[in-house]
Amino acid sequence: MSLNPLRFLLQLPPLEKALFLFSALFHVVALVYCTGYHHADEHFQILEFAAYKLGLCTHESLAWEYDAGMRSGLQPGIAYIVHQFFYGLTGQHQPFWVSDFLRLLSISLGFISLVGLRMLADAFSLDAIRKQAISAVLCLFPLMPYLHARFSSENYSSIFAILALILLFRKGKPQSSSTFSVFFLSGFCWGIGFGFRYQLGLAALGCGLWLLAVDRVGWKRFFVFSGGILAACVALLPVDYWLYGKPTFPPANYLYQTLMKPGHMFGASPWYYYTHLTWNNLAAPLNLLLLFALFWAVFKKPLNVLSLIIVAFVAGHCAIGHKEFRFLFPVFPLILFTAAAHFPLPNRFIANDFWSRSMRAVCLILLFSTAALLNASIAAVPASPDVNTFRFLWSETEKKGPITVFCPYDIGYVMAHYYEFRYFRKPKTNLRFYKTKENLLAQKPRAGDYVLVWNDQQIIEGHQQKNGVFRSDAQLLRWDFLRPPASNTDRYSLFELK
Numbered sequence: 001m002s003l004n005p006l007r008f009l010l011q012l013p014p015l016e017k018a019l020f021l022f023s024a025l026f027h028v029v030a031l032v033y034c035t036g037y038h039h040a041d042e043h044f045q046i047l048e049f050a051a052y053k054l055g056l057c058t059h060e061s062l063a064w065e066y067d068a069g070m071r072s073g074l075q076p077g078i079a080y081i082v083h084q085f086f087y088g089l090t091g092q093h094q095p096f097w098v099s100d101f102l103r104l105l106s107i108s109l110g111f112i113s114l115v116g117l118r119m120l121a122d123a124f125s126l127d128a129i130r131k132q133a134i135s136a137v138l139c140l141f142p143l144m145p146y147l148h149a150r151f152s153s154e155n156y157s158s159i160f161a162i163l164a165l166i167l168l169f170r171k172g173k174p175q176s177s178s179t180f181s182v183f184f185l186s187g188f189c190w191g192i193g194f195g196f197r198y199q200l201g202l203a204a205l206g207c208g209l210w211l212l213a214v215d216r217v218g219w220k221r222f223f224v225f226s227g228g229i230l231a232a233c234v235a236l237l238p239v240d241y242w243l244y245g246k247p248t249f250p251p252a253n254y255l256y257q258t259l260m261k262p263g264h265m266f267g268a269s270p271w272y273y274y275t276h277l278t279w280n281n282l283a284a285p286l287n288l289l290l291l292f293a294l295f296w297a298v299f300k301k302p303l304n305v306l307s308l309i310i311v312a313f314v315a316g317h318c319a320i321g322h323k324e325f326r327f328l329f330p331v332f333p334l335i336l337f338t339a340a341a342h343f344p345l346p347n348r349f350i351a352n353d354f355w356s357r358s359m360r361a362v363c364l365i366l367l368f369s370t371a372a373l374l375n376a377s378i379a380a381v382p383a384s385p386d387v388n389t390f391r392f393l394w395s396e397t398e399k400k401g402p403i404t405v406f407c408p409y410d411i412g413y414v415m416a417h418y419y420e421f422r423y424f425r426k427p428k429t430n431l432r433f434y435k436t437k438e439n440l441l442a443q444k445p446r447a448g449d450y451v452l453v454w455n456d457q458q459i460i461e462g463h464q465q466k467n468g469v470f471r472s473d474a475q476l477l478r479w480d481f482l483r484p485p486a487s488n489t490d491r492y493s494l495f496e497l498k
Contacts, residue, residue, distance in 0.1 A: 003170065005115040011021035013128075014116070014362075016135040017175030022368065023139035024111060026375040030145040031107045035099070036384030042152045043386070045071050047099070047423045050079035051241060057422035058095070066244075070254040073243030074236060075153065078102075090487045095424050096391050102151040110148025110155060113137045114164045117337050120162075123169040130341055136364075137340040138333065141286075145379045147329055153197035154329035161203055161330065165305075168207075175218055183211075183221045184228040191232020193330075198251050199317065200330050204229060206312030210305040219405045243304055258322065268321030272313060277325040293339030306338045385472030386490040389452070390424035392470045392494065396450075401426040405450040405494075406440055408459075409433040434459075443496055465498035466491075 009020055037043050044063045051057045052066070053076065065071050082101055086094040117138055121131045138144065147155055168174050168186040190204040211217045211225060233251075241251055279287045298307045313331045317323065328335070382388055397403055425431070428484070434440035437459045445451065453459050460466060472492040 003166070005112050005119075008119055009115060012118075012135075013132075015132060018116075019135045019139040021116065022371070023114060023144065026145045026379045027107050027111050027148060029376065030149040030379040032425075033380045033382065034146060034149040034378075035103070035382045035385045038146075038150055038152065038383050039324075042150060043421070043423075046075045046151065047079055049073075049076040049082060051423040053080055053243065054083060054093075061422055065257075068253055068257050069244055069248045070257050071243075072153075072195050072198075072236065072250050073239040073241075074192075075151065075156070076243055077239050079151075084343070088241050096387075096394070099151075099387060099424075106151045106155055107125060107145075107148050109143070109159050113148075113159045113333065114144065116162045116166045117333055119166055120169060120337070121341070123172060124164075124341070125172075126341060129345065133340040133343065133345075134337055136367065137336045140367055140375075141336055142371065142374035142378050143332065145375060146383065146492045147332070149379075150383070152329075154326060157193040157197035157200040157330040158333055160189045161309075162333065163201060164189035164193065164204075164207070174211065174215055180221065180224045183217070183225040184231075186232075187228025188232045189228075191229040192236075194251075195232060195236045197315070197330055198254050199327065201251075202316035202336075203309045203313040203331055205316075206309035207305060209321065210303070210308045211313070212307070214303050214305070224348055233306075254464040259320065267315065269323040269407075272407070273317045273323045274318060274325075274328065277323065281325045290335070290339060293343045296333055296344065297342035300342055304338070306334050306341075306478075310335055310338060332359045382472065386421060387424065389470065389472050389492045390421050390495065393422070393429050393450070394426050396469075397426040397429045402430060403450060404430045404432060406432050406434055406443065406445055407452045409435045442479055447497050449497050451495045451497065453495065454491075460493075460495050466495040467498060468493060469496045470494035481494070 009017065012020070045065055048057065048062060049071070052059065052062055059066070079098060079102065083094075083098050086097045086101075118131070118135055119159070121134050144400060147158075164186045167182055167189060170182070174183070187204075190200070190207065193200045194204060206220065212219075212222045217225075233371060237247075237249075240248055261455070275291065278291060281287075282290060294310070298311060301307050302311075310331055314328070317327055320449075393405060432443060434443065440451065440459065451460055451468075470493070
């Protein structure tokens with residue numbers, strides 16, 4: 001199996017080339033339009049940590065996770081290096097160049113990881129119909145461009161998990177064809193993925209169990225594989241030291257804060273809650289098809305390496321009280337692969353006669369048209385409104401000099417620091433906060449000031465003359481299967497007072 005993704009793509013059958021071209025198109029759409037974050041942690045525990053190391057904000061403005069020492073320095077370090085590169089080119093702080101480049105990097109690696117998963121279909125010796133099904137699911141499922149556009153721990157841990165599997169299965173089953181170096185490199189990739197998101201250790205455990213108990217690679221190769229994971233963890237220690245300025249081991253701190261600390265703040269859900277989250281967060285019939293296909297695959301192939309990885313990962317998360325749908329994202333591409341590889345297909349569908357070929361053609365036309373609508377409705381909409389809003393405020397400050405912006409103070413579980421965005425805020429952009437309409441009026445905003453409104457337009461109604469200068473929403477409404485319906489109204493409007 002070639003490790004060159006471009007050469008591999010060029011060797012695919014025409015239908016699969018068309019599928020990957022379709023996916024590449026919407027990855028480009030997501031690159032241009034799908035700015036922001038899926039969850040606030042992607043900003044406040046990556047870019048704000050980097051901002052602190054760059055001297056752009058104070059220690060007091062950081063999220064509490066910094067003092068707890070529970071986040072890896074890997075992604076803040078990447079953001080720091082990219083920032084220094086652009087600063088060296090321009091001599092100025094270029095936060096939006098950095099965020100756009102990180103999105104480009106994430107999109108590119110994410111798309112390559114899809115190609116890598118298709119490579120695994122060859123390594124697993126699946127038939128042509130199954131390979132086409134895998135390509136179709138990976139390339140048409142509307143979640144993938146959206147996830148790949150995120151500079152998130154979930155995305156990067158997924159990418160390195162896929163790379164680890166590609167290395168392990170490049171020449172077929174590991175026990176008969178892989179050298180010690182292959183096991184070490186695969187383990188090292190699992191370890192780097194663990195550095196991006198610690199929960200990936202559960203998936204690495206599933207892979208290790210398969211190597212030892214199912215494929216029977218022997219203790220020597222298993223220890224080399226484990227040594228690769230350990231080597232990656234040791235290699236990341238200096239990165240964590242750089243972030244915190246002292247020796248620390250964030251995985252242990254994370255384990256303590258989330259599982260062992262008395263009275264932790266994260267809440268608890270029943271063990272089966274991920275089924276509920278999948279049902280609620282994916283629109284019908286995708287939720288039904290995915291759950292059925294996954295349970296069927298695990299039932300039919302319980303000792304398959306991907307089945308063990310997914311079961312270990314999901315079972316570990318089921319045992320943890322705090323549950324969110326995004327926690328499944330690191331193995332979501334593997335879930336799609338496994339579901340497509342083992343989904344029961346009728347014999348009539350896979351036959352080679354005229355009616356079977358016609359049936360497949362009609363299904364493909366329906367899939368392409370539906371997938372185009374769904375992909376456009378999510379890839380062409382910002383993941384969150386904040387980045388584009390602050391991009392506009394940055395340009396206004398560049399044109400007018402110091403400006404004052406009144407922002408809503410409380411959105412629920414985080415307070416004012418949520419909106420300040422030290423990394424994206426120009427120093428001459430002065431933020432002031434209000435809790436209610438009365439509180440806003442009491443601060444006596446003047447002509448030339450800006451008021452940022454979050455959903456509730458009535459806050460600005462009845463005020464002095466104003467001019468709407470910016471809205472964060474896009475022309476296409478989100479087909480929102482990633483958040484509860486109420487969250488789909490998260491849009492910013494910015495008014496300039498006259």
